[in-house]
Amino acid sequence: MELTPIGIIAGKEFWDRIRNRWVLAVALVFTVFALAIAYFGGAQQGSVGFRSIEFTIASLVSLVIYLIPLIALILGFDAIVGERERGSLDLLLSMPITRFELLLGKYLGLAGALAFSTVAGFGLVAIVLATQLDLAALFHYFGFMLSSVLLGMAFLSLAVMISVFASDRTRASGMAIGMWFFFVLVFDLLLLGALVVTGGHYGGEIFPYLLLANPADVFRILNIFSMEDVRTLYGLATVFPRALADPWLLGLVMFAWIVAPLGIANWRFRK
């Protein structure tokens, strides 16, 4: 493996997103939503203004869990299939670059763009809120930002995998939407349904572990378990094994969600 061609491909993908203002647009979306939630999130309870970092993060988690997977899937679903359909893949592969290097370069470039807009968008909010936050609160917020980046990386990895498997862009976009529905909307309902149908008698012990099979749930657990208040609020402390709430373990699971789809994509792309 050579680093130079990976860097060239990654650089091109990243600067393309800067040039076409994709990064700016996504960062602005994050900033606006985060500020709105921080200041007006309590409007239903009759109060307007910043309340607490825990409250803000809990609200942001609910937003990010929908938004970031969608953005990541849209960003990466045509990474390879787009080149193939346009007819530019053969020329790229005729260069002194391996398929793995091309795949990794594409992923890293897109991941860089997504991470940059996430950090810039939410980071701007942190700066605005800085005067109202103590060190612990900033630490929590930083944890939220980092886990948001990881969530994006995981779904981007899934998107790149789709882009290798799909035979055309239309199918790839369908698969990306399907994947978003499954992980973001359907997965938890299925688990819940299974629990209700079995009356909670079967599978109760493996339930928390099944949540790890969904990067969106891993993200949720990562953030919610980092805060004592929220944990009690959600009533999760009693059902969730403490060992699983270890942020390092969850981080590792998230890392696996980044590496595994990329590995499968590489295996398929080489065939």
Next chain:
Amino acid sequence: MASISPAPAEVPPVSNAETVVTVRGVTKYYGAVHAVDGVNLEIARGEVFGLIGHNGAGKSTLFKMMLGLIPLTSGEILIDNASVSGSGFRAVRRKIGYLPENVVFYENLTGLETLQFFSRLKGASLRDCAPALERVGLTHAARRRVREYSKGMRQRLGFAQALLGRPQILFLDEPTTGLDPEAIREFYVILRGLKAEGVTVVLTSHILAEIQERVDRLAIMSEGRVQAIGSVQALRERMDLPLWFDIRIAAEHFDAVRSALGHLPISAIEAHDGHVAVQCRRETKMAVLEALAVLNGKVLDLHVREPSLEDVFFGFSD
């Protein structure tokens, strides 16, 4: 029509120069479809080699296998003594220039940025990008985005891209598609210059008349196999296609032509508009010329039409 003998297993290049491209017993099967079926080729350094065939004849598949873009079902391809499926092929790729059929570039990049991107990937010098654009006549459009380029300009940019890094072997798939006659002429001038520098060129084309004067040798592909290989002249002789005499002569002498040639095995004779067209086999050519000598003073002009590459091509591929 002459019977077609199968292509020999090993066909040596015209000269005894170093072999740059070796294709040995290569097959590519997609399920039951034999896209390429037992192809053998050798191309020498500095040779301009044409690959022609109908759509679906297998030439694009063979081309992609020669570039290591798709795996071989069986056989072996060596480019500059390195197997296309081996790990050592990366180094060889730096010596290869490739222009795909219907080349597609990134619409958001300018012509110069496009070349810089591919130059970096190839490990070539960025300083070569501007001269490459100049060589194909695109200097004026260097800072315009590719989305504003016409089809001909894109093709020229594709050719400039293939020339990056001073390649020793060029693979050009339908290189003159979309070019106007002037640009086609310029393209072949550049190609001649590259050949003089010792660059090996492998190209495909469906405009047979265009390449017949410009390739050293060519292979005619049909149904995944090489049906014939050699110089255009050698293929003409092997096919033994009839040739035509166009004789310009006054109408009152038409019968004199008929009687002068009456004793020869002429396959067709047609008279119209002050012309007599005579078709005969190659071995009768000199006899016809001698027989026409008796019409001394009556023949106003004479032109011999050799079978075109089209005739040869259809003879081998049908």
